[in-house]
Amino acid sequence: MSNTTTPSKAKPFLAIFDLDETLIAADSASLWSAFLVERGIASTTLLEEEQDFMKAYAKGDMDMNSYMKATLKPMVGLDNGTVTKLVDAFIEEKIKPAIYQDAIARIEWHKKRGDKVLVVSATGEHLVKPIASMLGADDAIAINLEQINGSFTGNTVGALSYQQGKVTRMKTWLDEQETQFQGSYGYSDSINDLPLLNAVDRPFAVNPDPTLAMHAQVNEWTIMDWRHDNNIHR
Structure with a gap:
């Protein structure tokens, strides 16, 4: 993912962040489902389905197509x-109270260096893009949702940004950029993002699940824990 630099000006680095359980102390899609139930827009059975899907996600074998169909x-x-x-209401009520202070600090560290910050998430774009913007990211890649005549159909569009799909979507994004990057950083908590972390120059395991933590230790990756007390952004 590295690019050569020009003699006149050093090119920036690209900092790629997963969203859920990495930048925020929660899964935004699960919070969204609960929020829709609270608002009477979704049935409580959605929460039962959500729990089953999340168990499969933790093992790295969730069917993302089925998950998106159910939750959309x-x-x-x-x-x-x-x-x-x-x-907008969801972000104010559920997301802002869950942001890691260290996540904000790390994003700001990259921005001060002149790096470009990109959030890449396996959650729908309706959530990821406004959350990423609120966090100070320059851009975001998420699961694209179909709209017809301005209304959501419940279908997704294109490659899903999940597991290897994150790398596929990221490569497409890179091809569309006018900027070339001299290197890349990657941050995630989940073994599902192993393809993404393997694709960057400098991988960081943030709040890693047990499987990712073990992989990070074996490969001597930097491990960061942003879950310590008093680390939720207020």
Whole structure:
């Protein structure tokens, strides 16, 4: 993922962050499902389905297509304006209280260096893009959602940014950039992001699950724990 530098000006680095359990102390998609239930937009059965899916996710074998179909069902027929208002309220109520202070500090560290900050997540773009913007990221890659005549259909579009799909989407994103990068940093908590971490020059295991922690130790990757007391951004 490295690019050569020009003699006139050093090219920036690219800092790639996973979102859930890396930058925030929660899974944004799960919080969103609970939020929709609280608002009466989704049935409580969605939370039961969510729990089953998350157990599979922790093992690294979740069917993302099935997960997206189930969790997007409450949004079918909702227009973009309605969803945007719901997401704005959701971020204020559920996401902002869950942000890691160390995550903000790390993003700011990269920004001060002149690096470009990119959030890459296996969650829907309706959540990831506004959350990434709020966190100070320059751009975001997420699962694209289909809209017809301004309303959500419950379907996804294109390659899902999940596991190896994150690398696929990231390569497409890189091809679209006018900027070339001299190197890359990658941050994630999950073994599901092993393809992404293997693709960057400097991988960091942040709040790693047991499997990723073991992999990081064997490969002498830097391990960061942002979950210590009093580390939630207020």
